[in-house]
Amino acid sequence: MPSRTIRVDYLTRVEGEGALELDIRDGAVDGVRLSIFEPPRFFEALLRGRDATEAPDITARICGICPVAYQMSSVHAVENALGLAVPPPIRALRRLLYCGEWIESHALHIVLLHAPDFLGFPDAISMASAHGEMVTRGLALKKTGNALLRLLGGREIHPVNVRVGGFYRAPTADELAALVPDLQAAREQAVALARWVAGFRFPDFERDYEFVALRHPDEYPLNEGRLVSNRGLDIPVSDYDATFEERHVAHSTALQSVLRARGSYQVGPLARFNLNHDRLGPSVQALAAELGLAPGCRNPFRSIIVRAIEVVYACEEALRLIAAYAPPEAPFVAAPPQAGIGVACTEAPRGILYHHYRLNADGSILSARIVPPTSQNQGTIEEDLRIVATRDLDLPEDELRDHCEQAIRNYDPCISCSTHFLRLEVRRR
Amino acid sequence: MAERTRPIVAVWKFASCDGCQLSLLDCEDELLAVAGAVDIAYFAEASSTLRPGPYDVSLVEGSVTTEHDAERIRMVRAASKRLITIGACATAGGIQSLRNFADVKDYVAAVYASPEYIRTLETSTPISAHVPVDFELRGCPINKHQLLEVISALLAGRKPQIPNESVCVSCKQRGTSCVMVAHGTPCLGPVTHAGCGAICPAYGRGCYGCYGPAEAANTASLAGAWTALGADRRTLHRAFRTFNAAAEPFRQESEAHAEPHHPG
Structure with missing residues (x-):
């Protein structure tokens, strides 16, 4: 077997900077490294000494694609440290805000970043020449998600309206009602999008993953729940650190997270769907069944369908929350400083996002720890790549490279978050 | 084309x-x-x-x-x-x-x-x-x-029309009453570059300066107004030290409110 070198220096259509390196020895894949060279920004260090009330604005800047996820995990964790509970209308508004981010982020990933892989285009703009209707539909969906973010958050990227204890300003019922027609149309667009992506050709690829997601007694998980898996994990979020461990590997400025007991695991849409299918409600379950998607799906390439289904869910959930909306008496509850430790996990579009804070009596942050979903999926991505690369080793290099990149995009990796950009380098010896 | x-x-x-x-x-x-x-x-x-x-x-x-x-x-x-x-x-x-x-x-x-x-x-x-x-x-x-x-x-082939006035001008255009005057809420709007559309005051919070310093920003005068509203040294130090901390007017103002033993 001749030795050769393949290299993807800069992974595209992902958020952030990373590379992929494959070592091939004697015709077999010897090593796989998802190399993340996104320059570190040291959020956990720069949060020390800041006021806990600044955490939602500062941590939002970790990621421009999913700032709401950072805002949600941070306010819940700080409130946990302060022993603070927010009243139901504020809880409902947070869930509604998160629906906006799921719609926006998933629509972006499905149409602009991932669908081009399945249809053989370098990007959505060139894909628009052949699939203009779907690109337009995806952009319309994204716009509706952003409209929800703009009303509840003030703006789409780095919303300004979230605070520890609630919101600076609660929307009026009329302002929310004005979004209903667009959300109804978005629901139909999302259904059409789900049917479209379900018709793509999916590689025959399955692995026995451990899926980890939040689980809530009544709802499809967004802001809270217990951490569960398909291998019996069922713990409160407060046991996260005892159960999971972050490891620092030489090729990455991201930390990789593993289950102490069993190694790598998968978080994100496929994990949520498999573990919370019964919480999706009858119409979304019926759509999933129509598209041939049942809980227990172990093909990560089909995550694009799950994302589309989650967009349908988020539209329905937003409509339900708006119909039930009763404005809170006050937009926030006071959050007086006190010493304490607080943790929280919420479901970012890419999977669980864990925040841990230790607070001083004056309200300042003594320590902060943040575990983004992409760090948690990194081990699993590398394992998937080893299989894809082994299977496709004899293909021309361009195709091998494309297949590897597509396998990475299954996870919608947000490298800015987990660092923490991608080069694909294949070394054949 | x-x-x-x-x-x-x-x-x-x-x-x-x-x-x-x-x-x-x-x-x-x-x-x-x-x-x-x-x-x-x-x-x-x-x-x-x-x-x-x-x-x-x-x-x-x-x-x-x-x-x-x-x-x-x-x-x-x-x-x-x-x-x-x-x-x-x-x-x-x-x-x-x-x-x-x-x-x-x-x-x-x-x-x-x-x-x-x-x-x-x-x-x-x-x-x-x-x-x-x-x-x-x-x-x-x-x-x-x-x-x-x-x-x-x-x-x-023309120059971009991006005004370099302060957020206060945007608040007036938007019809938002001044949160500092009306509610005593500390606000960085007077020293912050316009461009966002004055979102924060419209949502009842003070501007937190994410567009960086406006031209000829009088940060010292604003810091005095914050102090009159009850803001302490630590609050002022942090307020100027966020997303544009290294922009010169904000850097200087945050240093003016650093702890005496800590030059940073």
Whole structure:
């Protein structure tokens, strides 16, 4: 077997900077490294000494694609440290805000970043020449998600309206009602999008993953729940650190997270769907069944369908929350400083996002720890790549490279978050 | 328009959150039109086609925090007729410039178990500290309408119409009553560059300065007004030390309120 070198220096259509390196020895894949060279920004260090009330604005800047996820995990964790509970209308508004981010982020990933892989285009703009209707539909969906973010958050990227204890300003019922027609149309667009992506050709690829997601007694998980898996994990979020461990590997400025007991695991849409299918409600379950998607799906390439289904869910959930909306008496509850430790996990579009804070009596942050979903999926991505690369080793290099990149995009990796950009380098010896 | 007359555009990322380049993708109604009017040759977040320069216009997001990036920005500049920075990171160093006031070794050790794997510069610096910049668009994040204005201006060969007044002017245009006067809420609006549309005061909170200093910002006078509203030294120190901490007027004002024993 001749030795050769393949290299993807800069992974595209992902958020952030990373590379992929494959070592091939004697015709077999010897090593796989998802190399993340996104320059570190040291959020956990720069949060020390800041006021806990600044955490939602500062941590939002970790990621421009999913700032709401950072805002949600941070306010819940700080409130946990302060022993603070927010009243139901504020809880409902947070869930509604998160629906906006799921719609926006998933629509972006499905149409602009991932669908081009399945249809053989370098990007959505060139894909628009052949699939203009779907690109337009995806952009319309994204716009509706952003409209929800703009009303509840003030703006789409780095919303300004979230605070520890609630919101600076609660929307009026009329302002929310004005979004209903667009959300109804978005629901139909999302259904059409789900049917479209379900018709793509999916590689025959399955692995026995451990899926980890939040689980809530009544709802499809967004802001809270217990951490569960398909291998019996069922713990409160407060046991996260005892159960999971972050490891620092030489090729990455991201930390990789593993289950102490069993190694790598998968978080994100496929994990949520498999573990919370019964919480999706009858119409979304019926759509999933129509598209041939049942809980227990172990093909990560089909995550694009799950994302589309989650967009349908988020539209329905937003409509339900708006119909039930009763404005809170006050937009926030006071959050007086006190010493304490607080943790929280919420479901970012890419999977669980864990925040841990230790607070001083004056309200300042003594320590902060943040575990983004992409760090948690990194081990699993590398394992998937080893299989894809082994299977496709004899293909021309361009195709091998494309297949590897597509396998990475299954996870919608947000490298800015987990660092923490991608080069694909294949070394054949 | 014929292919060869469309300006060739590249979008680059340095240390950042991706939010400012996302603003381009957030132009849902205009995206396909923009993509028709310009030739996007390099935009890694959105396309697998990455074409080498030269480029007519480079949009640069993010700050310089590694030696590799300090080298890369010179390469980008050399390949670009015009270079426009987008956002607070590229224009002022971003939130990651808080390291400029600390010991970076201590920062690395706080986050990473194996500090020897991490290569980083001691400071996070704006693009203009490394290469000449033709236009700086402010904001954390930038305003997508302003980005479209900058792109339209480029296409028309005119100067972008981006006012450099303070957020106070935007509040008046929006009809928001002054949160400092009406509610005693400390607000950085009087010293902050306009562009966001004065969102925070419209949502009942004080401006937190994410567009950086306005021209001729009198930060000392504003700090006095905050003190009169009950803000302590620590609050003032932090208020000027966020997403534009390394922008000169904000840097000086935050240092004026540092703890006496702690020059940072």
